[in-house]
Amino acid sequence: MTATTAITVRVPAKVNLQLAVGPAREDGYHDLVNVFHAVALFDEVTVREPRPRAELPLVGLSVSGDLGPHLARVPLDATNLAARAARLVARETASATPVELHLHKRIPVAGGMAGGSADAAGALVACNTFWSAGLSDGDLLALAAELGSDVAFPLVGGTAVGTGRGEVLTPADSPGRYHWVFALAEGGLSTPDVFGEYDRLRPGAPEPAGDPELMAALAAGDAARLGAALSNDLERAALSLRPDLAGVLAAGRAAGALGAIVSGSGPTCAFLAASAAEAAEIAAALDASGRCAATVTTQGHADGARVVDPAED
Ligand SMILES: C[C@](O)(CO)[C@H](O)COP(=O)(O)OP(=O)(O)OC[C@H]1O[C@@H](n2ccc(N)nc2=O)[C@H](O)[C@@H]1O
Numbered sequence: 516m517t518a519t520t521a522i523t524v525r526v527p528a529k530v531n532l533q534l535a536v537g538p539a540r541e542d543g544y545h546d547l548v549n550v551f552h553a554v555a556l557f558d559e560v561t562v563r564e565p566r567p568r569a570e571l572p573l574v575g576l577s578v579s580g581d582l583g584p585h586l587a588r589v590p591l592d593a594t595n596l597a598a599r600a601a602r603l604v605a606r607e608t609a610s611a612t613p614v615e616l617h618l619h620k621r622i623p624v625a626g627g628m629a630g631g632s633a634d635a636a637g638a639l640v641a642c643n644t645f646w647s648a649g650l651s652d653g654d655l656l657a658l659a660a661e662l663g664s665d666v667a668f669p670l671v672g673g674t675a676v677g678t679g680r681g682e683v684l685t686p687a688d689s690p691g692r693y694h695w696v697f698a699l700a701e702g703g704l705s706t707p708d709v710f711g712e713y714d715r716l717r718p719g720a721p722e723p724a725g726d727p728e729l730m731a732a733l734a735a736g737d738a739a740r741l742g743a744a745l746s747n748d749l750e751r752a753a754l755s756l757r758p759d760l761a762g763v764l765a766a767g768r769a770a771g772a773l774g775a776i777v778s779g780s781g782p783t784c785a786f787l788a789a790s791a792a793e794a795a796e797i798a799a800a801l802d803a804s805g806r807c808a809a810t811v812t813t814q815g816h817a818d819g820a821r822v823v824d825p826a827e828d
């Protein structure tokens with residue numbers, strides 16, 4: 516038997532179809548009703564044995580990708596969420612040996628699409644496999660919740676409702692496939708800053724509640740109905756911090772989007788399209804508007820974190 520030399524896990528970005536935000540809790544978090552939807556925009560997390568070096572940290576880290584200046588904002592030290600995830604798996608197993616983690620990033624950094632959380636979910640699965648740690652899906656979900664509110668969802672993917680801080684997941688009845696356009700922004704938004712702005716703008720927010728119309732649209736696989744039902748309580752706060760995003764949303768709507776929304780804490784904006792051809796038209800109009808840094812067209816829902824079979828490449 517040959518020893519495993521590398522494991523690669525593919526892990527999806529998310530958009531929030533509904534994000535209902537309650538008042539700030541005593542621990543600083545907010546209770547949410549968070550309808551997560553995974554889209555086919557993937558980071559890849561690879562774990563391998565390190566090249567021999569004089570001094571080995573438990574987890575070495577490198578990053579690549581086509582994200583221009585965004586890539587420089589990915590921390591390469593112990594604070595990286597993927598490195599933290601690897602160390603959590605190591606804590607749970609006696610078989611952990613030093614590893615190199617490589618992140619190939621396509622998900623925008625600090626873009627409201629949970630890129631760091633996706634990498635953390637990928638690292639949980641990759642390290643569990645690489646070290647044969649034997650952690651169950653439930654164990655991985657528990658470790659994910661220790662790392663952040665958005666980390667559990669990319670483990671499961673699809674479409675799911677998150678409650679609590681967003682980490683308690685219930686799969687949604689959502690048989691449809693949807694066409695999306697994402698308008699990427701220059702720079703990012705800090706998630707705590709956006710929640711802070713939400714508290715400032717909306718003191719005394721009510722407890723968050725689900726939207727039956729959105730869930731019915733998902734169950735019916737009806738894109739037009741879904742587009743009309745998209746909602747994000749953080750959108751006003753994101754627009755307050757980045758007023759330029761209002762023009763991005765307006766440009767996508769004018770180009771025929773069925774729905775337009777800030778993705779999570781922003782600044783990425785998401786547009787639902789009626790077809791792949793409509794999505795291409797909306798992306799072209801956004802590109803021509805000069806209001807965003809780049810566009811990505813893709814589909815949802817997508818699978819959660821999966822080990823890539825080397826034979827597939
Ligand atoms: C906006 C979303 O992306 C929507 O999916 C998430 O709620 C954010 O999840 P995340 O980035 O994993 O956030 P965490 O790392 O758990 O928390 C970062 C910070 O965001 C704020 N935060 C996050 C989640 C939550 N339910 N309430 C919050 O107030 C808190 O200030 C917290 O200190």
Ligand SMILES: Nc1ncnc2c1ncn2[C@@H]1O[C@H](COP(=O)(O)OP(=O)(O)OP(=O)(O)O)[C@@H](O)[C@H]1O
Pocket residue numbers: 588589590594595596597618623624625626627628629630631632634635665703704706779780781
């Ligand atoms: N693997 C990682 N990839 C990207 N950023 C990371 C990573 N690990 C830690 N970070 C830090 O986390 C910050 C937020 O990055 P991330 O890309 O996860 O934001 P986000 O997509 O807005 O998150 P969310 O949607 O979950 O709120 C970055 O500015 C960076 O400093």
